[in-house]
Amino acid sequence: MSQIEKKINELRKQLQHYNHQYYVLDNPSVPDAEYDRLMNELIKLEEAHPELITPDSPTQRVGAKPLDVFEKVEHTTPMLSLANAFDVQDLRDFDRRIRESLSVDQVEYVAELKIDGLAVSLRYQDGVFVQGATRGDGSVGEDITQNLRTVRSIPLAINETNPIEVRGEVFMPKQSFLKLNEKRQEQELDLFANPRNAAAGSLRQLDPKIAAERNLDVFIYAVGEWQAGTSATHSEHLQYLSELGFKTNPEWKKCDNIDEVIQYVESWIDRRNELAYDIDGIVIKVDRLEYQDILKTTAKSPRWAIAYKFPAEEVVTKLIDVDFSV
Numbered sequence: 001m002s003q004i005e006k007k008i009n010e011l012r013k014q015l016q017h018y019n020h021q022y023y024v025l026d027n028p029s030v031p032d033a034e035y036d037r038l039m040n041e042l043i044k045l046e047e048a049h050p051e052l053i054t055p056d057s058p059t060q061r062v063g064a065k066p067l068d069v070f071e072k073v074e075h076t077t078p079m080l081s082l083a084n085a086f087d088v089q090d091l092r093d094f095d096r097r098i099r100e101s102l103s104v105d106q107v108e109y110v111a112e113l114k115i116d117g118l119a120v121s122l123r124y125q126d127g128v129f130v131q132g133a134t135r136g137d138g139s140v141g142e143d144i145t146q147n148l149r150t151v152r153s154i155p156l157a158i159n160e161t162n163p164i165e166v167r168g169e170v171f172m173p174k175q176s177f178l179k180l181n182e183k184r185q186e187q188e189l190d191l192f193a194n195p196r197n198a199a200a201g202s203l204r205q206l207d208p209k210i211a212a213e214r215n216l217d218v219f220i221y222a223v224g225e226w227q228a229g230t231s232a233t234h235s236e237h238l239q240y241l242s243e244l245g246f247k248t249n250p251e252w253k254k255c256d257n258i259d260e261v262i263q264y265v266e267s268w269i270d271r272r273n274e275l276a277y278d279i280d281g282i283v284i285k286v287d288r289l290e291y292q293d294i295l296k297t298t299a300k301s302p303r304w305a306i307a308y309k310f311p312a313e314e315v316v317t318k319l320i321d322v323d324f325s326v
């Protein structure tokens, strides 16, 4: 390996590490000036040696040119939607049905915040991000790889060389949403109704440069296709996803029974406005993967998971004070 290649690989490793600290762990470890200096050094070296550029280089986040259309992508494992629960009794019924089907007295669950964004599937081959898609109708989604590459918290490379597909929710933080609408107000463009629509609208842009400016973020919440997988529980999957370098939501909780799930749900009903992002409920999943396999799915939804929906918040949009006096 030439000195140049050594230098390029060293810079890539450093920048990928700093990216992970900043965007995935929200814990910047270098001043921006130092990060920019290293990035500029890598850009210059790659410009001088374009044959050494690889798709997982930190310089390749925004590169692509606008698309004419989004290609279709078939999901090898369908991306189903969740059945809803609206009160505690629904949760107890959900738990009873599962314990009866499994003929067990107690079932462990994982409870997770239900991020109010857009479901996506990300595929990695030989440790490199190769394709990202929307849920679509559950069987066929749209290829939005170029736009997902601009989401800084989506790693372009992971240390799992076996093919793996993961699923998560792309969202726009509340602050970014307010700033975007203020800018659109100034430009006399129509405003987005909520962060979810803003995130969806950003991922539907054919020009990745626009998506790149929208400050999108992601929480990865499940492993999809992973032949090499050996985990016994969903909670092990969540820990593994985090070790691989994915951004997972830190608020998930393993619950020994439905009573603990109900406590968790009730603890979050009044705490959502503390969060930097919108949630519209809590997702509850049977933790043991062998139980998930036994319970399977209906045509539309898994029998081993349910979404407890919070009552819709009275929509208090921050009215942007427009100064008509001028």
Ligand SMILES: NC(=O)c1cc2c(=O)c3cc(F)ccc3oc2nc1N
Pocket (backbone or CB within 6 Å): 079, 080, 081, 082, 112, 113, 114, 115, 116, 117, 119, 169, 221, 222, 283, 301, 302, 305
């Ligand atoms: N918005 C979310 O934060 C979120 C969404 C889903 C799903 O839509 C979902 C759909 C399935 F068929 C199975 C598991 C799931 O798990 C999920 N977990 C989450 N945390």
